[in-house]
Amino acid sequence: MSTRTPLMAGNWKMNLNHLEAIAHTQKLAFALADKDYEAVEVAVLPPFTDLRSVQTLVEHDKLKIKYGAQDISAHDGGAYTGEISGPMLAKLKCTYVAVGHSERRQYHHETDEIVNAKVKAAFKHGLTPILCVGEELEVREAGNHVSHTLAQVEGGLKDVPAEQAATAVIAYEPVWAIGTGKVCGAEDAQEVCAAVRGKIAELYSQDVADKVRIQYGGSVKSGNVAEIMAQADIDGALVGGASLDADEFVKIVRFRDQ
């Protein structure tokens, strides 16, 4: 039995303004009970413009919900118009930051080198990266999903020391399952997540591999989360669309009751 605490993180993507973010976080906090936080770590990843509001609410009401950003600059500061740095996110007391989400790889041309620099920037400023990896449909159809995903893991963690790697979160998100309603079968997800853990063991050690939390993401809903969470190497979910519905996200956090 793994000692890894499951992590259920809601990636809001480009949804909810700062007022909606407050209302949504309050709704989540109201519905979640201490026993939920004892069993599962719960996090939200709002847009940058919401983070200060979420921080203020979490601190003022002493909420147990963790929060983080959806991206981080590889740079610490300077002439990088539109970017948000690690020191800025650390100042907002973010716990997590998603790095290399497939939407950033696809629409912002983030390569494994850029993703690696962002992973390092996160660690440098005390943030835990959620390193997102996963294959496109053509890659899966060609049967290359495992090697493709492992190359992204290796690229993303290049030159990251073992002590840091052990605290990372890796999110396996097959691109074809994101926002499509096509959930990857639990056993297919487990196949890749087990291979990711094997890769971490090869790059570092079994001890590091046993510590790293691996999430599945892609059309996770209350109706399919239990089967996904029953897999040995899946330690949580990175939830997109369903995290925008507070009742649904609470049900996902309570996957054991499904």
Ligand SMILES: O=C(CO)COP(=O)(O)O
């Ligand atoms: O990309 C995702 C989370 O990062 C998954 O999105 P959906 O849950 O909407 O498929």
